[in-house]
Amino acid sequence: MDVFFNIGPPVAAAVNDAIDWMVITYGDAFESFSNGVLTVLVALEHALRAMPPWLLIGAIGVIAFLASRRWVLSLGLSAATYGIGCLGVWGQAMQTIAIMSVAVGISVMLGLPIGIAMSRSPRLRAVLLPFLDLMQTIPSFVYLIPAAMLFGLGKVPAILATVIYAMPPLVRLTDLGIRLVDAEVLEAARAFGATRWQMLRGVQLPLALPNIMQGINQTLMMALAMVVIASMIGARGLGEAVLLGLQRNDSGQGAIGGIAIVALAIVFDRITQALGMRLQRHRAR
Structure with a gap:
């Protein structure tokens, strides 16, 4: 005799009903949001594709030098970017950078306030931590189903799924960085009559900035991890090259897309890591 209660069908029906209700009730709002995000994304993508490759x-190279003050790193990252063009996927790389930039920008706009709020409220932190765990552990493909139902196929649902997957590290590290600020420093700020907003803006956020930069770095890397998955619902970019290689059983095509994604990951990772290390050294001084 089966000892388990089969709650699978009721749970699936409840989720489907919830998605249908959201589509019917807030369909216009979702469409407006989708149009706004798409407008920004298309403008950024066109700007990147119109920019001469040598300029980018x-x-x-300049950004890498300003972040690290190391010519070797600057030249290495410029060479990695040049290598992407040599692989023949420059246009697709620009599409990926545009999608990543919008997704990471939305993640920062949402993640920073949530992380700050969590650091100020232990109750809110206890409530949100299970949701952050859920966002990071549910398989990425699961995000694509409701995103496609709410926004249709294309780049907007891919951005939404990327935000859900990539935002938790930024929220966690922002919360951690602010909570790790020395209590004596906060007490000194209070003694000088600083308000909570002044303490946040002038003390807590500057001291937590290395942790926040690490969170942004992790968000960037996780956004890149979604590139191939997001291409399955029409996001295009470098993930499309890998997807086509998989569909056609073309290992070479897949390798080209994979190498280009790795090169992009190295560029973004080294720049954000170098900037975070500089901020850490500045904090120590």
Whole structure:
């Protein structure tokens, strides 16, 4: 005799009913949000594709030098960016950078306030931590189903799924960084009459900035991890090259897309890591 209660069908029906209700009730709001995100994304993508490759390669070199003050790193990251063009996927890389930039921007706009609120309220932190665990442990493919139902196929649902998957590290590290600020420093700020907003803006956020930068770094890396998965619902970009290689059993095509994704990951990782280390050294001084 079966000892388990089969709650699978009721749970699936409840989730489907909830998604249908959201589509019917807030369909116009979702469409407006989708149009706004798509407008920003298309403008950014067109700007990146219209930019001369040498200008972007040079800009990455300059940004890397300003973040690290190391010429070797600057030249290495410029060479990695040049290598993406040599692989013949420059246009797809620009699409991926645009999608990543919008997804990470939304993650920062949402993640920073949530992390700050969690650091100020232990109750809110206890409530949100299980949701953050859920967002990181549910298989990425699961995000694509409701996202596609709410926004249709294309880049907007891919951005939404990327935000859900990539935002938790930023929230966690923002919360951790603010909570690790020395209590004596906060007490000194209170003694000088600083308000809670002044303490947050002038003391807690500057001291927590290395942790926040680490959170942004992790968000960037996790957003790149969603590139191939997001291509399955029409996001295109470098993930499309890997997906086509998989569909056609073309290992070479898949390798080209994979190498380009790795090169992008190295560029973004080294720049954000170097900036975080500089902020850490500045904090120590």
